[in-house]
Amino acid sequence: MVQSKLLNKFKGLEHYFFDRTDDHGKISRQSVCCEQVHGNKVLIISKKDSFIKSIDGMITDKPLSLAIRTADCLPVFFFAKKKNLAAAVHAGWKGIISGVLENTVWQFKKLAVSPNDLTVAIGPHIRDCCYDVGLERQKMFTDRFKKVDNITVSRLGKIYLNLEKAAQKALTDCGILLGNLDIMPICTGCDRRFYSFRREGKGSGRNLSVIRIL
Ligand SMILES: [Zn+2]
Numbered sequence: 001m002v003q004s005k006l007l008n009k010f011k012g013l014e015h016y017f018f019d020r021t022d023d024h025g026k027i028s029r030q031s032v033c034c035e036q037v038h039g040n041k042v043l044i045i046s047k048k049d050s051f052i053k054s055i056d057g058m059i060t061d062k063p064l065s066l067a068i069r070t071a072d073c074l075p076v077f078f079f080a081k082k083k084n085l086a087a088a089v090h091a092g093w094k095g096i097i098s099g100v101l102e103n104t105v106w107q108f109k110k111l112a113v114s115p116n117d118l119t120v121a122i123g124p125h126i127r128d129c130c131y132d133v134g135l136e137r138q139k140m141f142t143d144r145f146k147k148v149d150n151i152t153v154s155r156l157g158k159i160y161l162n163l164e165k166a167a168q169k170a171l172t173d174c175g176i177l178l179g180n181l182d183i184m185p186i187c188t189g190c191d192r193r194f195y196s197f198r199r200e201g202k203g204s205g206r207n208l209s210v211i212r213i214l
Helices: 025-029 093-098 100-110 135-144 163-173 197-203
Strands: 013-017 031-034 042-044 057-060 065-070 074-080 085-091 118-122 152-155 158-161 181-183 207-213
Touching (some): 025 031, 025 207, 057 100, 065 074, 065 085, 074 207, 085 093, 085 100, 093 100, 093 135, 100 163, 135 152, 135 158, 163 181
Parallel strands (some): 031 065, 042 057, 118 181
Antiparallel strands (some): 013 207, 065 207, 074 085, 074 118, 152 158
8 A cells, every 4th residue: 555645744634545465345345436437527425325327536525435446547636625625536548638637626616626725646557667559549648738748758669658747737737736746656567566457457456546534
């Protein structure tokens, strides 16, 4: 299990990016999960519901454990200290392109949270050391994130995509301050503590990430 130093500064919050060595059965059973359809829908959750269909992000002001499962995609946590609201979001390449991060910030705005009051942590995910992509996906990202240097790089005839640079750009463009953004430099493709779809294929397990307001 790893944690974000930025989020750990807040006393009223707990969060965990679990790995395969953790026994998280109990916390998993007590959590609110969503279907995670690689879309961009984010909902405000106010009661314990074990499974919410057709969304990729959840926001709450209740003491509910919000859980995201990933194996290479980005688990993203948001915390609004002043309003005591937390969010858990699943953001893979499709979610990033379709605006799941922007939609999360938008939902916070509807709850009267200014983007510069948000702290964001991105947990272990596949990094550009391991994430080679085809030409079509490269073009989607170079078109969408034109001004980001090295959003993709070429090495030994392959193209590697940097999802965290894309996520950072999407978030800072909506007003998240760089100093309030913690991107954990752990690659699920390299670090065998974590499940990785790329490394382990279809049979890969999922890394559980949980955030909860106390
Ligand atoms: Zn790697």
